[in-house]
Amino acid sequence: MADDLLIPITADVDVVTARQRGRDLAAEAGFSSGDQTVIAAAISEIARNILMYAKRGEIALSLVANGDRQGVVVVARDQGPGIRDVPRAMQDGYSTSGGLGLGLPGARRLMDDFDVTSDAGKGTTVTMKKWRRMNA
């Protein structure tokens, strides 16, 4: 499997870089152009959340295989203030930043696996995966 791609997120141009790298990786792994777009959109939302709430962080991209499935794994990490109420942050329309409140719940709908861990004062890690069947 390819090495992890690590993209530091410190400015809005990094959001564009992260989603383009994610799209490229998904394309290399044979994901459909529809899935590439879905993955890019999810990365865009999550990367923007880093900028908005933590100011800086990073996104790691990698591929994994699981039986006959191949997945794109996106891990977004920051050492920001953390999410006080994760279940609430996963609800549509809930935002503490004046945004649309679609970032986390929207990204969850786009991806197959989605996990958020957050410690108040220590930071947030979002791990999300999109799978595709590898057939001959």
Add this chain to the structure above:
Amino acid sequence: MEVPILKQGHYLIASIQSALTDADLSQLREALIERVGRFRARGVIVDVTALDVMDSFAVRTLRDIAHMARLRGAETVIVGIQPEVAFAMVQLGLTLKGVSTALDLEEGLAFLNVQTQVRIDRGPGRLDRG
């Protein structure tokens, strides 16, 4: 990267050429709203054919452009949303409600021609018609 804005008759056409950062999108919003006044534009077309992804910030900015332009007297139509982009937008929960859309530039121009004709017909003359 700055988005070129063309003036064609009573319309402004902003043709996005490549991926845009949040700052680029905000800059496009300011430029369009200012030019609606400067060129007395009746219509605005934002062509997003080249955008390979639209996230919540992009959609919010396009919606703001449409609403702000309307407050300045111009109708906006977003053209060229690609099928994959539309799919991802719906999954994200982004609908562009209240904003006009058309398949491509040609359809967008036809739409504006109808919209602005209605405005001209109803025009300011309505006040002293009696």
